[in-house]
Amino acid sequence: MKYRRLGSTGLRVSTVGIGTWQFGGEWGREYTQDEADAILDKGHELGINLIDTAECYGDHLSERFIGDYISRRNREDWIIATKFGHHFHNLFTRTDSFDAEGVVAQLDASLKALKIEYIDLYQFHSGPDSSFDNELLWTTLDKQIAAGKIRYLGTSIQSNDNLHQTAASQQVGSRTIQVVYNRLDRTPEERVFPSCQQQDLGVLARVPLASGYLSGKYKPGTVFGDTDVRHRHDADATRLKLEEVERIGREEVPAGVDMASWALAWCLKHPAVTTVIPGCKDAAQVESNARAAELVTESHPQDVL
Numbered sequence: 001m002k003y004r005r006l007g008s009t010g011l012r013v014s015t016v017g018i019g020t021w022q023f024g025g026e027w028g029r030e031y032t033q034d035e036a037d038a039i040l041d042k043g044h045e046l047g048i049n050l051i052d053t054a055e056c057y058g059d060h061l062s063e064r065f066i067g068d069y070i071s072r073r074n075r076e077d078w079i080i081a082t083k084f085g086h087h088f089h090n091l092f093t094r095t096d097s098f099d100a101e102g103v104v105a106q107l108d109a110s111l112k113a114l115k116i117e118y119i120d121l122y123q124f125h126s127g128p129d130s131s132f133d134n135e136l137l138w139t140t141l142d143k144q145i146a147a148g149k150i151r152y153l154g155t156s157i158q159s160n161d162n163l164h165q166t167a168a169s170q171q172v173g174s175r176t177i178q179v180v181y182n183r184l185d186r187t188p189e190e191r192v193f194p195s196c197q198q199q200d201l202g203v204l205a206r207v208p209l210a211s212g213y214l215s216g217k218y219k220p221g222t223v224f225g226d227t228d229v230r231h232r233h234d235a236d237a238t239r240l241k242l243e244e245v246e247r248i249g250r251e252e253v254p255a256g257v258d259m260a261s262w263a264l265a266w267c268l269k270h271p272a273v274t275t276v277i278p279g280c281k282d283a284a285q286v287e288s289n290a291r292a293a294e295l296v297t298e299s300h301p302q303d304v305l
Contacts, residue, residue: 001047002293004274004302006079007202009152009175011120012304013079015268015293017050018043018286019206019277023065024058026091028225029281036065042283044077046290052081052178052204052277054125055106059088063113071115081204082110083125083156091227098124098131100140107144122150123178124165126158132165138172154178156206160187166195176202181273183248183266184210184241193272202302208267208276209260213241216249216259257295260285264292271301 002015018039023031040051053062063082070078084106086094097106110119122141124132131137132155144150154176157165166177177196179188182205196203209215211230220242224230230238245259253262264276280286 001290002296003049003304004300005202005304006121006274006302007175007196008200009121009202011079011152011202013050013202013275014048015275015296016048016264016290017052017081017204017275017277018048019279020051020053020062020066021057022279022281023053023062024056024088025061026058026227028227031065033065033068035282037069038283039280039286040066040069040073042286043290044073046286048286048290049077050079050081050275050277052206054083054086055110056083056086056088056094056125060109060113063110067113067115075116079120080114080116081121081123081154082114082119083123084110085125085127085131096127096131098127098134098137100134100136103137104140104144107149111149118149118151120151121154121176122152123154123156123176124174125156128158129162129164132168132172142173152176154202154204156204157192160185161191163191163195166192166201167199169195169201170199174201176204176274178204178206178277180207181205181267181270182208182210183214183252183263184244188272189270193270196272202274203272205267205273205276208264209278210241210245210263212279213238213245214248214259214263216245216253218242218245220246258288258291260288261291261295264289265295268292268296268300269298274302 006013155174156178160180
C-alpha cells in the first residue's frame with residue numbers, strides 16, 4: 001500500500017480506501033456483521049487505513065457495522081470519514097437536513113453508531129449551495145471541533161463541477177473535497193481539481209469504478225435487480241457506458257491487468273487525487289482494489305512514507 005498526505009489535514013491516508021455505501025443495503029444485498037468484519041479485516045491486512053461512510057447509508061446502518069468492528073479492534077489504525085445532511089427513510093428515499101441544530105444531533109448519532117469519541121473527517125454531504133452558505137452551520141461545526149468530536153471538516157460535492165463549494169473551502173474550514181471521478185467522467189479535471197490544488201485540499205475520488213461498470217464484469221444489456229441502486233440508472237445511458245467500458249478494456253487496459261485495479265490506478269495518477277474510495281462486496285474485491293496501489297509507479301506530489 002502507498003500513502004499520501006490528505007491536504008492540509010496532514011493525515012497519512014492509504015491511496016485506496018474502503019467505501020461502505022453497500023453496507024446500507026442499496027447495492028442488491030444485505031450484510032451481516034461477520035461479512036463486514038471480513039471486508040474491513042482484509043483492508044487492514046493490506047494496509048488500508050481509510051473508511052468512508054455516511055449517516056444515510058441505511059439510517060446509520062453502515063456506521064453501526066463499522067462501529068461494532070472498530071469496538072473490537074484498535075481505533076487508531078483507522079481514519080474514519082463520515083457525512084451529514086440527510087435523513088434516511090427507506091431504500092433510496094432521503095430528505096435533506098442541514099440546519100445547524102439538526103446536524104449536531106446527526107453528529108452525536110454518528111458517534112454513537114460508530115462507537116468512537118471523535119470523527120476524523122466529517123463531510124458536508126452533497127447539499128445545495130444555499131445550505132453550504134449558511135454561516136451558522138460552519139460556526140456550529142467549528143464548536144464541535146473545539147469540543148473534540150471532529151478532527152477535520154470536508155465537503156462531498158453533489159455535482160462534480162461544483163466550483164462554488166470547492167472554491168469556498170478555505171473560507172468555511174473544509175479541508176477536503178469528495179467528488180465523482182473516474183475514467184468515464186473526467187469533469188473535475190476542468191475546474192474542481194485546479195481549485196483543490198491551489199488550496200491544498202485533499203481529494204477523495206468517489207465512484208472511481210463508475211458504479212462498478214469499470215470493473216469489466218458487466219456487459220451491455222445487463223439488468224440490475226430493484227434493490228440495486230443501478231436499477232434506477234437510465235437504461236440507455238448504462239448501455240452506452242458499458243459499451244465504452246468494452247472499448248476501454250480493448251484499447252487501454254494492458255493485457256493481463258485486472259480492469260478494476262487499472263481503473264482505480266488511473267484515478268490515482270492525477271496529481272490532485274489523494275485517494276480512491278471504491279465500494280467492495282467482499283474481501284476478494286478489497287484485494288483487487290488494493291492492487292491499484294502497485295500499478296501507480298510514478299511519484300505523486302502527495303506521497304508520504
